[in-house]
Amino acid sequence: MTLEDFTMQxxxxxxxxxxxxxxxxxxxxxxxxxxxxxxxxxxTQKLLERALNSLPKSEILRFxxxxxxxxxxxxxxxxxxxxxxxxxxxxxxxxxxxxxxASNDFSTLFKSMQGMGKNSELAYQDKFDDIFVHGCGTxxxxxxxxxxxxxxxxxxxxxxxxSEKPCQIKDHVHxxxxxxGERMKFEEQALNDWESILLARGKELMSGxxxxxxxxxxxxxxxxxxxxGGHSMFEKFxxxxxxxxxxxxxxxxxxxxATFPQHYRTVEExxxxxxxxxxxxxxxxxxxxxxxxxxxxxxxxxNYETKKNTMTPSEYAKSLIPTTRSWSETVFRTALVGRDPxxxxxxxxxxxxxxxxxxxxxxxxxxxxxxxxxxxxxKV
Ligand SMILES: C[S@@+](CC[C@H](N)C(=O)[O-])C[C@H]1O[C@@H](n2cnc3c(N)ncnc32)[C@H](O)[C@@H]1O
Numbered sequence: 611m612t613l614e615d616f617t618m619q620x621x622x623x624x625x626x627x628x629x630x631x632x633x634x635x636x637x638x639x640x641x642x643x644x645x646x647x648x649x650x651x652x653x654t655q656k657l658l659e660r661a662l663n664s665l666p667k668s669e670i671l672r673f674x675x676x677x678x679x680x681x682x683x684x685x686x687x688x689x690x691x692x693x694x695x696x697x698x699x700x701x702x703x704x705x706x707x708x709x710x711x712a713s714n715d716f717s718t719l720f721k722s723m724q725g726m727g728k729n730s731e732l733a734y735q736d737k738f739d740d741i742f743v744h745g746c747g748t749x750x751x752x753x754x755x756x757x758x759x760x761x762x763x764x765x766x767x768x769x770x771x772x773s774e775k776p777c778q779i780k781d782h783v784h785x786x787x788x789x790x791g792e793r794m795k796f797e798e799q800a801l802n803d804w805e806s807i808l809l810a811r812g813k814e815l816m817s818g819x820x821x822x823x824x825x826x827x828x829x830x831x832x833x834x835x836x837x838x839g840g841h842s843m844f845e846k847f848x849x850x851x852x853x854x855x856x857x858x859x860x861x862x863x864x865x866x867x868a869t870f871p872q873h874y875r876t877v878e879e880x881x882x883x884x885x886x887x888x889x890x891x892x893x894x895x896x897x898x899x900x901x902x903x904x905x906x907x908x909x910x911x912x913n914y915e916t917k918k919n920t921m922t923p924s925e926y927a928k929s930l931i932p933t934t935r936s937w938s939e940t941v942f943r944t945a946l947v948g949r950d951p952x953x954x955x956x957x958x959x960x961x962x963x964x965x966x967x968x969x970x971x972x973x974x975x976x977x978x979x980x981x982x983x984x985x986x987x988x989k990v
Contacts (some may be wrong), residue, residue, distance in 0.1 A: 633887050634835065635936050636715035638727065641682025643936040646980050648683040651766045654824055657986055661762055661820040670703045671695070671761045676823075677768020678708040678749045681719035682729070684766060690733040696738055703740040704875045709754055712747035719745065749773065751803055753810040760814040763821040767982070769807055770826040770872045772799045779869045783851055783941070784844040786834060786874060801875035805883050805890065808987075812894030815989035826877045827983035829903040835874075838905065838922075838932070840975025843934060850964045853943070859957055860946070863893060867945035870938070877901060899986040908933075911977035927969035933978055935962050939961055 665671065673691075675684055692704060708719055718727065723743045725733035735743045742783070746754050750765070751773045776795035779788045785796040811821045828834045836843025855865040882890040884898040912932060914926040942961060946954045969976045 621854070635939055636680070638680055638682060638718050638720060638722075641680050641685075642728075643932040644683060646772065646906055646978065647767050647932065649909060650824060650904070650906045650980050650982055651684050651687050652776065653904070654764075654766070654822065655690060657822050657984070658687065658762070658764065659694065659717055661822060661986070662691065662694060662786050664818065665761050665820075666816040666818040668702075670705055670763060671684045671700075672705045672707065672755070672759055674707040674746075674755070674760055674763045674814075676709045676754075676763060676765035677771070678710050678719065679768075680715050681708055681722055682727070684764070685722060685732045685734075687764075689732045689737075692734045692738050692741060701740065701744065705742045705744065706735075707744050707755065709748070709750055710745040711749055714747065716747065716967075719925065738809055743766060751806045751810065753813050755814050757813045758816050759878060761816060761819050762810075763811055763815065763819070763823075765821075765823040765825070767824065767826055767980075768824060769804070770800075770874055772871050772873050773803050773806070774799065775869055775871045777869075778866045780866055782844075783847045783868050784872065786828075786837070786842075786844050786868045787848055796873045797875075797879065800875055801879060801882065803873075804875065804880070808883055808896055809894055811987070812891060812896045812989060815871075815895075817895065817989055819989050821873055821984070821987040821989075824904070824982040824984045824988070825880070826872075827880060827903075827981065828874045829905070829981050829983070830877065833905070833979075834981050836978045838977075838979040838981065840977060843978055844967070846965055846976075847934075847938065850961055850968075853964060854957065854961060859960070864945045868942050870941050875983070877903060877983055895989045897988050897990050899988050901983065901985045904982045906980040906982065908979045910937075910979035911979075914973065923973045924970035924987060926973050927966045927976075930969060930976060931962050931966040934965070951986045 616693050637825055672903065675688070678684060688706065710716070720743070721727050723735045725731055725736045734965055737739045748754055750769065776799040777792055779785065780790050782788055785793055790797065803890070815821060851865060851868055854860045855862065881898060883889060909925070910930045913929065914921055939958060943954055946957060
């Protein structure tokens with residue numbers, strides 16, 4: 611779908627499905643500005659190493675990275691995985707499938723993997739023999755490869771995106787601030803989506819194959835991305851978007867349309883499909899081997915804490931806001947579709963500038979710590 615089609619549907623009040631236009635900021639901006647996501651991915655390497663020890667004995671190894679964005683944040687992890695395999699004397703061909711939505715910037719990804727990007731030393735496609743990198747632009751709620759052909763699936767920070775917004779959130783931007791009726795709709799959508807995701811992976815995986823995922827969610831203490839004490843980032847998004855409404859910069863409909871198509875599942879919601887009686891997920895052979903929660907400290911805040919004597923609050927604000935922008939901007943832009951592109955740029959820029967100014971005035975309590983729910987799933 612083009613942006614024009616989306617605009618038309620939006621005008622007709624039809625479209626809650628933002629998947630056709632959803633994307634992280636392109637041209638490598640996402641991975642360059644998202645150091646925390648890379649740290650969280652790198653911290654998962656041990657789990658992948660464990661999975662490597664018991665991969666199915668197939669002729670080729672097929673790996674998939676579901677919801678890969680520009681591939682930059684997981685590039686080192688996959689480099690290390692491939693290196694370990696080759697060092698162990700395993701010379702089987704490796705097919706690496708990067709999956710994301712059709713609107714994703716696959717071009718940057720393919721360039722990076724071929725050594726044309728910034729981290730050419732991690733271009734494992736070039737550094738090792740018999741590596742075949744492919745892309746898939748179909749959403750992960752569907753089965754993406756033939757049954758019983760996937761050796762190892764991985765996904766980071768992606769499966770909180772719901773396949774469709776069940777409703778707009780009237781007075782907030784995210785389900786964490788939704789009213790109880792809206793929140794229930796998001797929960798139901800996310801439960802159905804999670805089951806679809808698991809059933810699809812259950813079909814794709816070979817017996818003995820593993821699916822390892824680290825997803826945004828709500829931990830046992832009620833913490834989630836940007837809400838681990840101090841200010842809550844999503845409250846700040848809401849405040850500044852509301853500020854634009856109050857100042858007549860956006861209209862009521864645009865205010866409401868900026869609803870993130872995301873749901874942060876609790877640990878219980880993540881585990882529920884495995885524990886239900888007559889579980890469909892168990893019927894396709896999936897078993898949950900472990901589930902834990904993990905906090906990754908905001909690297910931009912940590913940097914500021916260590917350099918407080920030399921770094922000004924405004925420099926800190928300049929380093930923090932782009933990491934929130936790299937993945938959230940698409941939501942605010944989409945809410946403004948129908949306006950002139952230059953006007954959209956201006957409105958979105960001033961929205962993030964207002965947030966940045968707030969942080970620069972008083973940086974206390976501003977950070978974007980990550981909360982992940984880490985799951986090891988096996989097809990038995
Ligand atoms: C926050 S980024 C995470 C990127 C990368 N995995 C990481 O951890 O840095 C989320 C990614 O999920 C993708 N995504 C969202 N919904 C998706 C879907 N239904 N199918 C595939 N990818 C999806 C987005 O386009 C985006 O690239």
